[in-house]
Amino acid sequence: MPTKLINHVTPTIKPSNEHPYMIGPWTPNYDEYDATDMETIGTVPADIDGVYVRNTENPVHQAIGRYHPFDGDGMIHAMRFHDGKAEYRNRFVRTRGFIAEQEAGQALWAGLIEDPRKSLRPGSCAQGGLKDSSSTDVVVHAGTILSTFYQCGEGYRLDPYTLEQLGIESWTPIDGISAHTKLDEATGELLFFNYSKYAPYMHYGVVDRLNRLTHMTPIPLPGPRLPHDMAFTTNYSILNDFPLFWDPELLKKNIHVVRFHRDMPSRFAIVPRYGKASEVRWFEAAPTFVLHWLNAYEEGDEVVLDGYFEEDPEPKSHPEAPPGYERMMAYLDQSLIKPKLHRWRFNLRTGKTTEQRLDNRDLEFGMFNQKYAGRKYRYAYSAIPKPGWFMFTGLVKHDLETGKSVSISLGPDRYGSESPFVPRINAKDEDDGYLVSFVTDMKANRSECILIDAKKFEQDPVCRIFLPHRISCGTHSTWANGSDIRAARKALAEAAAAKIAA
Secondary structure (H helix, E strand, O other), X not given: OOOEEEEEOOXXXXXXXXXXXXXXXXXXXXXXXXXXXOOEEEOOOOOOOEEEEEEEEOOOOOOOOOOOHHHOOEEEEEEEEEOOEXXXXXXXXXXXXXXXXXXXXXXXXXXXXXXXXXXXXXXXXXOEOOOOOOOOEEEEEOOEEEEEOOOOEOOEEEXXXXXXXXXXXXXXXXXXXXXXXXXXXXXXXXXXXXXXXXXXOXXXXXXXXXXXXXXXXXXXXXXXXXXXXXXXXXXXXXXXXXXXXXXXXXXXXXOOOEEEOOOOOEEEEEEEOOOOHHHOEEEXXXXXXXXXXXXXXXXXXXXXXXXXXXXXXXXXXXXXXXXXXXXXXXXXXXXXXXXXXEEEEEEOOOOOEEEEEOOOOOOEEEEOOHHHOOOOOOXXXXXXXXXXXXXXXXXXXXXXXXXXXXXXXXXXXXXEOOOOEEEOOXXXXXXXXXXXXXXXXXXXXXXXXXXXXXHHOOOOOOEEEEOOOOOOOEEEEEEEEHHHHHHHHHHHHHHHXXXXXX
């Protein structure tokens, strides 16, 4: 099967060269493709089996007021690898909001940087008048893709190979689920959290490998907060209460303005995986905000947590932004926020926290071998942000055991994405595999999927697979092993058969 255009979604957006996140590498996509036999430089490895999945934001309708890139409709891009071959597909996530706006032929919800009262319909996520666009994160759990929205919406399921829409996740709580659900490959469990403007302000839950909600508990907070990510170890889950949140007085007037409360500490909740609110242990640390964690593990009496410490969570307005977008671009400019790879240690015996800077460069969107999720690991892979923009120009491989690192550039005007680790079939070592990423090349006016040998990090990609279209920059991605997908589907089928037999 060569490249086949499956569908075209007609946009109502007025052409504009003024909005910084609707042009260039952020130009939206509206075509949905299936493609095989794509032009390739190098050889697609025959020693990997699975699927690389990435989410992006692609606004279909003219925004109500100002547009923020996180408002865009979710689109899933997937590259399947098997038997030395690659297959590409992309599809919009058919959320309730997407379908409603398609029927109306216009935007119905105001976005992140507009007054939610401008929305034409009540919000479809837990944080006010926003549309749940399911455009933030993806994970593959129980044999299917779960797509989620960072402002707590519904979970949407898709087939990881065909991208067939499988509907809304039935166990989604009333306050939704946040992006950055976490998969424990060792148990097949999915860990999640949500947050809202109503007490207790946060919940945490566990879904088992058969996609059954098995545990959920409140994590009481002092007030509404804006957590974005969570982490876990073998026995614990780690949630947070950072001092970057909505101004309480303005929130009483339904005005959503983020403030960094510099006189407040960061707080970390460590709770047993199936623990209750009464079992939460709180630890304090230096004030910051962390958008994304890397990994966590237990070591003696300590829980060790790695992530990206923001040196300036509330930066000054962006000096080069178009009028009306100064604050938006400031929060998207990693060179202003200054996220640094950082380590926290929480001593469960003494209750003390210690901190350590692991790298002084601006880095984000970290990945690692997911077989080591929640367990002590050695290698981490971080993305290098382009100053001034929410885009990434290179990658860094950290050896956390020796403290050494090596970095690579993707090349001039080439922008990559979050780059998951792909283990070789029957891998022998933690870094025995590849990094996979979609790269948008503005000079060549095309996009490609690259595979980098993790053990030969500084060498050229082992292969470059050219996509049928230039895709937009976006947010998060994941890798799922084919063997794990097959095992999950087999377990679900056996459970269903046993239920029928009973």
